[in-house]
Amino acid sequence: MAKNNTQNDEYVFECSGISKAFGGTQALKDVQLHVKRGEVLALLGENGAGKSTLMKAIIGLHQPDSGTMTFEGKPYSARSPVDAMNAGISMIHQELNPEPHLTIAESIFLKRESMNGIFLNKKAQNERAQKILDDFNFPYPATTVMKKLTIAQMQMVEIIKAVSSNARMIIMDEPTSSLDSEETNHLFQVIRDLKAQNVAIIYISHRMEEIFEICDSVAVFRDGTYVGSRSMENVTRPELISMMVGREVSNVFPKITVPIGETVFKVEGLCGKGFSDISFEVHAGEILGFSGLVGSGRSETMRAIFGLDRLESGKIYLEGKEIRIRSPREAINQGIAMVNEDRKDYGLCLFRSIRENISLPNLPSRQKGLLLNQRREKKECNEYSKLLTVKTPSIENNAFSLSGGNQQKVVIAKWIMANPKVLILDEPTRGVDVGAKSEIHALMGKFAQEGMAIIMISSELPEVMGMSDRILIYHEGKLNGEVTREEIDCGAVNQESILAKEFGE
């Protein structure tokens, strides 16, 4: 009995024996989790390992089939996120979904408004919100509407909301996926402050650097099971990766050296919204990396090249000939393909089959008279799905049924099927698990070997440095430096020096 009490003091939240099945799929098998008061616990695992399902079970979005949970020593269960919030557990979701027309104060007090009888007491609510915002040094007044905020600020509002509802445990799902380094640092400062106030934090991220920087301990999941927990102090990166994938990964970025060929693609003096005076060229077999802070104009440039946004001026050359691109269709016809950074919005029709998604840009050349050659389509889509190692029982399944990594492979598959001369990859491994990530990297090497010119945008410095033959660095809409493979290999350039260029030094 006494022993139990001490345990309860140590752990603010515990669960064990949690199982959850969806239809025939066992998403969680007898998993456990122990969170200490005031610690930052990293939750690691490939996509589909069961992290999100467990978190959703904790905040009441799913009801577990079996298992027990205790929070602050008392049995705990939640039927909805409001239940969880009232008990003291809040979650900051990866994709923030604010009501854009609400003010900050209204967002913070959503579903627990300050009332005056049956009427809203706006004045009191605004004052209360302002006081909390001031505590956090938030730069906007409480009456600002949400749509004026950046993603980082919206996230901060969510955190403030959690804290103001007296949350003793906050779950953060990939909180840094849309933040630049400066915003990430700010977030980490806030996390450290929360920790000092004895708030426990469950931190889900695919970024190892962050986990080592901010977390105290780590729990690893694989295929819906709990693998184990470690203290961050005595665990190494290869050890964590092998816990996650169940095998040793010798090299996360298996760079294949490919002889660089002729210039395939060249742009001169491109200007558009968010970037100006951009000139570069890519050669056959080359992987050209683009590094820079989020919002520095990398994606904007590529979107304009691909015809998604308007190009104000500048020239584009493909294999020596000047071309004009006014729409994605024209870009595809010229042999340019682009994997967008925003998979859900620009990548997939989630409720259509994998086959239809892969063939969508490639239908014009798969016609037989007026009709589609569906037999050929099926065969080719199967081939490309296998080439990209999409894990699915059938390509007739909805894209929705796949994990993030496999969805990304489907997006890449559709563009490889288009047989492009130039492949633009914007954050090709964002939100993708470690296993799928190294598979995508290996495939990039393979496509380069086949003579494709590849442009890769990535916010992960180790990825850009590991994969690229050359790196161009963006700073506030302009190019601010170039780094070659040799400079990286001989150690003349390191992460710090690239980051310095991103910050405009």
Added chain:
Amino acid sequence: MAAKGNTSFFKSEGFRTFMSKYGVSVIMLFMIIGIAIARPMFLSSTNLLNVCTQISINGLLTFGMCLAITTGGIDLTVGAQLALCSVILGQLITNNGMPIFAGVLVGILVATCFGFINGFLIAKFNMFAFVVTLSMQLVIRGSAQVVSGGRAITFNSAFTQIYYGKLFGVIPFPILIFAVVFIIMYLMFHWTKLGRYILAVGGNEKAAIASGVNSVRVKIICYTISGFMAGLAAVIMTAKTGSGQSNIGVGYETDAVAASVIGGTSFAGGVATMPGCLIGIFIIGFIYNGITMIGIDANWQSIIRGLIIIGTVMLDMAINGRSRS
């Protein structure tokens, strides 16, 4: 023991996929059996042929409506389109002696043009389909009143043959037209790139654009087809009633929407099948026919119809395990 085996059967993967594919057909089958038990006459070949002829009007409208809904919109003008087209036919053929073929061509052309205008406003200016077609419906019905001067125009028997005539004395022309249109729509929707583009634009417009689909053009085509279908349906309907009037076709868009939705067309866009729509069209037809055969009081029919449609959609969602979230 038997009961246990039963529940596991209903929860089994195989049963679920079967029901999600053919659930509505099962509902239709039960409906047929139910009506047939109450009124055995229902299954007579005369009655079944009758039902098939009658559903052709709503059927054509449903194909167009399904496309509009699949792109994430709706076409509320189809009822008014019936009225306008019917009075144009009256003015041209009865009052001005134009040959039937030419008159029909002009009538359908006008309806198609209005469909194009709907699509153009919706796609080019990014307006809500609901608002555009709700307003255009007033414009179109108003035009019908202007064209007809508010008077009904009757047709001679040569024109009504379009509805009452039979190919080789066996197959009524409306069934023939309906069958041909269904085959063309089926091929267009499931076997051409246009069909894929429609589904993609409805499923995720941004992703479709980023995959090289001209979403503006696709949407305009859908509403133009819907207009064309309304024109064709108007010809059949006018031949059936033998008169062109500006006040016909009220509420026809409701049946077309209902048939589409029962047939599995998702209001969220991007999910629909033509065979599904066909089943939806039949279910609506059986509801009408069944209510009349069972002899439900005319004043109550509308209420019963509405409730049955809601019930059908709910039942379909329940056995499919589909839900809006």
